[in-house]
Amino acid sequence: MEPIFCFSLILLFFSGISADYIFSESINPNFTATYLQFIYSSGAFLSSRNGTFEAAIFNPEHQQSRFYLCVIHVPSRTIIWSANRDAPISNSDTMNLTTKGITIFYHDRNVKWSTPPLKSPVSALQLTETGNLVLLDSSNVSLWESFQHPTDTIVMGQRLPVGTWLSSAISVSDLSTGDYNLSITSSDAILQWHGQTYWKLSMVSNAFQDSSHMVEYMAINRTALDLFGSNGTVTVFRVVLPMAHFRIAKLAVNGQFTVQSFSGTGWVVQDFVGPDNGCETPFFCGRLGLCTHGAASSSPSCYCPPNFHAGSSDVPGCVPSSGSYSSPSACNSSVYDGASNSSSVSYLELGGGIQYFGNTYSNTVTYVVNLTICQDICSRNCSCLGFFYENSSGSCYILENQLGSIMSSSGGANNSLGYIKVIGALASAIDPRTSEDDSLPVAVLVIIPIAGFIIAMALGFLWLRRYRTSRAKERELGNFKSRSSDDLETFYIPGLPKRFDYEELVEATDSFKTLIGSGGFGAVFKGQLPDKTLVAVKKIVSLGNQGKKDFCTEIAIIGNIHHVNLVKLKGFCAEGRQRLLIYEFMNRGSLDRSLFGGGPALEWQERFDIALGTARGLAYLHGGCEQKIIHCDIKPENILLHDHFQAKISDFGLSKLLSPEQSGLFTTMRGTRGYLAPEWLTNSAITEKTDVYSFGMVLLELVSGRKNCSVGSQSPSKDESMSSNSGTSSGTGLVYFPLYALEMHEQGRHLELADPRLGGRVSNEEVEKLVRVALCCVHEEPSLRPNMATVVGMLEGGTPLAQPRIESLNFLRFYGRRFSEASMIAEESTASQQARKPSATSTGGSQTAFSYISSHDISGPR
Template sequence: MFYLSLFCISSYVFMASIIKFSRVFLLFSAISAYTFSDYITPDFTASYLQFVDQSGTFLFSPNGTFKAAVFNPGGQTKFYVCVIHAASNTIIWSANHDAPISNSAKMNLNLTGITIVDDEGNLTWSTPPLKSAVSALALTEMGNLMLLDQSNVSLWDSFHKPTDTIVIGQRLPVGALLSSAVSDSDLSTGNYMLTITSSDAILQWHGQTYWKLSMALKAYKNSNYQVEYMTVNRTGMYLLGSNGTVTVFAVVLPVSNFRIAKLAPSGEFTVSSFSGTKWEQEFIGPEDSCQTPFICRRMGLCTHDPVSSRPICSCPPNFHAGSSNSAGCVPSNGSYSLPLACSGRSNSSSSVSYLTLGPDLGYFGNVYSVPLRHGVNLSLCQDLCSRNCSCLGIFYNNSSGSCYVLQDELGSIMSSDGDESGLLGYIKASVVSSATPHDNDADITRSQRHKFPVVALVLLPVTGCIILIAAIGLLWRRILNLSTTKDIKLGKFNSNSSRDMEAFLIPGLPQRFDYEELDKATDNFKTLIGSGGFGTVYKGVLPDKTVVAVKKIINMGIQGKKDFFTEIAVIGNIHHVNLVKLKGFCAQGGERLLVYDYMNRGSLDHALFGGGPVIEWQERLDIALGTARGLAYLHSGCDQKIIHCDIKPENILLQDHFQAKISDFGLSKLLSPEQSGLFTTMRGTRGYLAPEWLTNAAITEKTDVYSFGMVLLELVSGRKNCSPRSQTQSMNLSNSGGGHSSASSTTGLVYFPLFALEMHEQSRYLDLADPRLEGRVTVEEVEKLVRIALCCVHEEPALRPNMVTVVGILEGGIPVAQPRIESLNFLRFYGRRFSESSIIAEGNEDDSMMYPRFNISASTIRSGSQTGFSYISSQNISGPR
């Protein structure tokens, strides 16, 4: 019985082996004895039906990370020859994306390259002519499909012909582009392109720019070298120059072993990493999906939902949804239709009208385009569009006379939330019936209003000439006094109200306000919310209920008028989530006013030191990161580098959720010659001045880094860096080891940066944390910020990190360095002199004694002794603004 059982088991194993061998033999027979290695040789043919058990796969990379296959994404009937990331089944490249094939069509490898033919043998795609015969087709472990000659030299590879994706190790050089697919299942070339230029990475839709990497919140500029290529690696995405040795732009991300950058069918450019089970999106541009050109179809209105962070699509005023989902929005008045650009229809001015969009509506292209004309009136702007068949609408700024045109394709309209203040949109419409619009149809503005005068010229020649001359005179008057329509109506027009014509020759000016408007908005400048060296700031409410901060600039020399307009144009074109937005300005008579977004939580100075609710640690981190991002953008992200020179808590404003916004950047040219002369030697605020201000050393962006480090220490402690006795008593200085710390004195005054240095040397970081946090912070969290701050306040500017690096450290992508003690010893001298002056000043309640005056000779400065020069600043040079 035992032997019988053994025989049966042996027979079963033998039969199973035969069956298994038969299956393998049949499979190998079906695939022409090919074993799915990491390369194949010519005369090889593949089709989906041939490898149906392997989902069309005919080639693997050495470790199986990638595969090449005849694949149908989404289970559709369209098949493509693709390179696929095996673990996620994600297509990273396709050969015949614009010429899909059927499941029985074939890919052939021969000595001349790769060809793809349809069912009837017609060529649909092929590699270009090659220099020599093909020896093998290989798929590398990075995902690069390569044709090799007999010496293993590359004849052609997929990395140099990208579609919509690049992977780690792949370069996208200047002049190259990524093209979106139509959809995830239709790989045909879509309407979006990512192009690499010598200075940026740009997203475009039908040739219209809608996003630049340089304006992204997470992208920071490291140098002014020319870009050579884009790449992604384990630490992030970069634009590199100088043969890959210089980082021009950096997007630092968490370390990942596999990462891709992709231009999605929606037009969004994303960077994602694969963790082994799922994709994690790490970066997206544009950040606001409503800035994607076609997110809500043609003329659809996109509104960002802050709760779900998803777009909400509707139709703007004077439009309603079309009959199909693809139609977008169409005119509510059935007598009008939206023309196609240069479609061959009549585009005569008599058949063209303009549908008016509501206020606070914008268009993606306005931010990235320049006006067609400056200083024109609305009628002329509309006429320019009416005569151009490619123009489909305009946006017009009534205060500056700037005329923006929408050309070739109409995308979605977006809710601008005031970002395009002063711009009103007008969409071109064609008359499609004989019906005449009613006179009270307020949403139609005709581009041609001179029909009756033309008739009058025919019937009454003399009268017509008089009318014509009067019309020319009126037009010339409007050009000369373009933005003073209200003054004309009120009879205020005179030789002194020409409103600075040179302003209209400077492009990029933001909205211009009349002084009367701002006087009314601020209730005769009633509510003062700040003052300082640049002027006084008042709270105001515009007619549309927008709350603003109005700054009155003082001591403005009349000869600085042109510089004022130029500077305003520069500041007005700077847009970053961590910079206070300049909404507009007023330059009327001798008055110079700036209009900013109102920050409802006030300044960091008030929130941190004002005795209100304690700011939690995570909120302090958010403030630090937001401030660092804003500074990094000023230093590296603008077309023109801006050094702030006065970073302090008063100039860091807070909005909801403690979002930090830097104020008063780029205002150095707005002072009179007497004031600006002071800034050639010293500018800033006591306690935050970098040493180089007093040594005639070059003032660079590292000056702002020093001030940021001082602010960071105040965020840690919740106190001014120079604290009175009542604050010192709660610092537990008696726990410093029993000895008397040089950071304090018998008066109770303490110089916190020195105390922070001493606690760093003893690794006693929790002694530095704001006691009001009551332990709601870890030693590791405090240590990180203290070390960053000490690195920022190194005496030698070259040892300080740049703000791009600071952002990377705060975000966690770059490790924090150890401070250089030898470059921080100047704090000890400062601490001793501060204590000595505190003893002298004991009993003096003058607040200026908080920052005592030090009498240090010029010889001391020239000697190069280990003294810190920041303490010499005993006065507020520019003051809170």
């Protein structure tokens, strides 16, 4: 009996650890699983309803050292999610499901991974037919989902929101977090390697931009890869794909983002691949490996560039050929100190016709005069490991922190020169070469000095001629000082956009012939670059004694701010006393021309799109870029319109750039009367809420189609007392529209505020929405005004529409009375002028006098 009993125990033991029973759809708490327990099902313990997905304790590639809690797409055996990717376990370690969530234990009972604290007890773990692993409470409410914590893959039905990312695995068998990331931003999807961008979805040839909305998430479906906005109701970017039954998008271990489709019979490989050429990924050929494009049917090839040879198996890529040199690590003071030991630094040339993987997407560090200055910038920066210099443009690109592969440029020809920093005992030099100790003939020793003397004389003559020309140019530009430390090429400012010569801009604008606008910062002229690109060239004035370096520092910050609702800065010019900015050309001009001009009236949808675009641009300036920017001069003249009336804010960053700790302390910036917030008059702190007030005033003008302080008619149904309270002069028809809007809002008569030129093509509800948002924006107390992100939410409909606080809008009644008084003064002034000059027209005189008096009386001293 005893042997039979022992044999029965052994059978029970093995039956326990080899359950081979896969639960369907869900399991309940107090569940434990190990790989050995479910070894006959390859570690799978839970399947979706139709068996499309499995949850398993899985060992990729059948290796026996790393096991992961995974969700697997069964038909393709693709891992779409892994829990403990950076904390693998062994085949005997356990996964526990309790009422507190999922916990993965190591054999010594140390926790390797767990779900975060949950708001209520877990009732079940469910695997959906879309591949989502979900923890549910007793009411079937989701407590935690794997879809909300993606690893390197998304599937149909899953969203990848802004601010989240996919991270590649190290290899197909090691799921640990790799070096590549796919990030979703408010305007794009980008691939990065150690912080260096090497691909953008928006730059893919078959990616179509359907709208200018802000991106909210990425998703894939049966027909497309999309970037969505407005809670999925608007497609911002779309890549059309072949129809498929099921689709998976994965960031592969080699850094390529792939979309694969599954039809039920097999994979259709590479529905989409980005980048589509392996050479454009950062590490295809290892460190400093030269990647050469292959034929269409072959993969790229890897070589080492001149002055380098293949490294060891431990160091993939290429290393200096000469044993006298070694490659430094970034800011490794034990090897290299850029400040004190630069004599040990040399540069090895990479050869011609090459390019670095990230230069297409990186900002130029600076525009320099020659190669030596680019080298000096790198030598002074310990994180710099090399640089690329472009002869034609003078662009200098710095390679920092990590070195990836290099690649042959298209066609094998390129004016870019690449150099890699190395450490050695020889003197610093560009392209150091060994020399042979050969004896030279006596005749050569005589001829060389004579030839050198003649060449030196010729060079001296050319230099003198160029110097005189340069001096004449400086006098023409108004700069009588010698070119010294203020020259752009003598200081280092990261992120500067393209630098233009003054002569280039004179030619581009036909000697500044076509004036297209003017403002507080200068006049704007239309121009055309040699590549036929239209630009707007602004000649900056009123910058005081700001030096060239200060100017370029601000331009570097402005040039790095990119948003679909901000005018793009394409370049700048800083020569002598000339300061010019080159912007993208906006073919519909400024909003005031379309809104107040004599052309066709803007339709309501166009007005709404302009309001929403402007709000998004301001929200980005206030909270979306690295350095908070308060515009301080939001008005229709600074809102430019492009095709389809896409709104873009201009002149941002020129008033003042503020850090977060400074933003509540600055009180001396300038703006435009009629759009100035009340805090300007009380010397209160100026914050981003000042821009919110100005936006509210612009919003009211969009509703009415006229200036807030302008000539206009009122509805015949209003009685005389209403006209008086609204700040209206019955003789001239001058109306202070913000007060009129407040009074109509109090009576629920919003439709009477709409531009009469719309002719009934707008509803009362549509007008009410903009009027309520506008009145909330112009609250007297800044703290009661919504921030611009909330304004965007209210306009889009994702945030409930707020109700204006009437007690914080009563100051408009005081403004209305001052307006009425100013109107009377204007009428008296007009009558007096007409008595002296009968030829003057009544309307013109009234407007002229009023424009001078009312703007001062209403806005107060500045």
